[in-house]
Structures are given as structure tokens and as C-alpha cells.
């Protein structure tokens with residue numbers, strides 16, 4: 001494990017309480033200690049998970065639109081609203097890693113293709129870490145897994161924002177086997193809504209719901225509880241849901 005702690009520098013917050021200082025989890029927390037190689041951020045939509053992940057990526061020197069320290073595309077787009085307001089404490093500082101966000105993966109695929117067009121003699125070198133061909137020639141899920149399987153190495157920190165977005169349940173399990181293979185030599189910090197990913201053995205889960213960020217057990221997450229209830233008795237859930245419509 002490399003990153004030991006994120007400290008939130010509340011004394012540096014500006015007086016006005018606009019985004020990102022209006023997000024309760026970010027405004028009310030002091031920091032996040034990391035205790036293992038795999039940490040998850042959970043919370044409702046809009047609770048601040050991506051903002052925090054992006055801030056960590058910015059402090060790591062990764063491109064905040066998604067990528068690693070070596071990616072130089074659209075550098076002016078590499079910004080993080082909350083980045084200057086946190087401090088990272090390391091056990092051992094690592095410079096290698098990757099920030100993956102679903103919405104900017106498309107831009108990253110474009111960047112890779114453009115690099116190949118500009119330097120066709122290095123085609124194989126460019127594509128090798130990503131399954132040997134353009135990410136646009138692979139399905140959304142295939143290209144994600146190409147990245148996970150081929151690009152992820154040891155001694156790195158990986159910041160993943162909803163990596164499940166493109167993955168079938170079976171492929172989400174494949175991703176967990178990548179986590180298992182690479183940890184504890186690498187560190188993963190993952191914002192997710194997936195009850196499958198959250199079940200990773202020994203993972204630390206931080207909830208961004210309701211005030212300061214706090215640790216939560218897997219079984220206490222709404223993701224686990226709702227999914228479990230749904231699988232055990234989805235008829236009851238639908239009856240409740242549709243009854244609201246009829247009132």
C-alpha cells in the first residue's frame with residue numbers, strides 16, 4: 001500500500017460555499033486514512049465521490065480527464081476543483097498508475113489513435129498495453145478489460161471511477177481477479193455503485209452519504225441491502241414501487 005492518507009485542508013477553504021465546498025461529505029470531513037490495497041467510495045449520486053477521486057488524481061499528477069502522468073493530451077483540461085484542498089501522505093510515493101473515468105475513456109481512445117497516426121512506426125508499442133489494437137475497435141467492455149489486463153502493472157496506484165459501467169457481472173468478477181493479482185503490490189481506490197465490486201474480500205469501504213465520510217461495512221451499504229432484497233423478493237419491491245405511482 002502506497003497512499004496512506006488524504007488530509008482535507010479545511011483551513012484553506014474559501015469563505016463562499018460554492019461547489020466543491022457545498023458537498024457535505026467534502027466540507028465536513030477531515031481526511032481519509034487508507035488501510036489496505038483496495039478502497040471503495042460509495043454514496044448516492046452527487047455525494048462527492050468523483051470530486052474526491054479527481055482531486056487525488058490531480059495530486060498524483062495524473063491527467064484528471066483520465067490517464068497517467070505520461071498522458072499529455074489536452075493538458076489544459078487537466079483540472080480538479082478540489083485538488084488544491086487536499087494533501088496526500090505516502091508510505092512510499094509512486095509515480096506510476098492510472099486514473100480511469102468512464103466518461104473520458106473515449107477521449108483517451110482518440111488520443112491513442114492520434115498518437116499512432118502521428119508515429120505509425122510505433123503502432124505496436126502504443127497499442128500493446130491496450131490489447132494490441134485501437135480501443136475503438138473493441139467493445140466498451142472489451143476495451144476496459146484490455147486496459148485492466150494489459151496496462152495495469154505492479155507498484156502503481158489506480159484510481160477508478162465507476163469501472164463497472166461497461167462491465168457485465170462476469171467481467172466485474174474478472175476485474176476483481178485483477179485486483180487480487182496486483183495487490184498488495186498495487187493500490188486501488190475505486191468509486192463504485194456495484195454490489196459485486198464492493199464485496200471484494202478485505203476491502204475498506206468509505207461512505208460519502210450523510211455528512212462526514214465514514215467507514216461502512218459491506219453488509220451495511222444500501223447497495224448490498226437493496227440488491228439482496230431485490231434478489232430475494234423482487235415482487236415485493238415492485239409492488240411497493242408501483243403502489244407509489246398509483247397513489
Ligand SMILES: Nc1ncnc2c1ncn2[C@@H]1O[C@H](COP(=O)(O)OP(=O)(O)OP(=O)(O)O)[C@@H](O)[C@H]1O
Pocket residue numbers: 019023043044045046047048049050051052081191208
Ligand atoms: N464542475 C462542477 N460544478 C458545479 N457542481 C458540480 C461540478 N461537478 C460536480 N458538481 C456537483 O457536486 C456534487 C458532487 O458531484 P460528484 O460528481 O463528485 O458526485 P458522485 O458522488 O461522483 O456522483 P455519481 O455517483 O453520480 O457519479 C453533485 O451535486 C454535482 O452536481
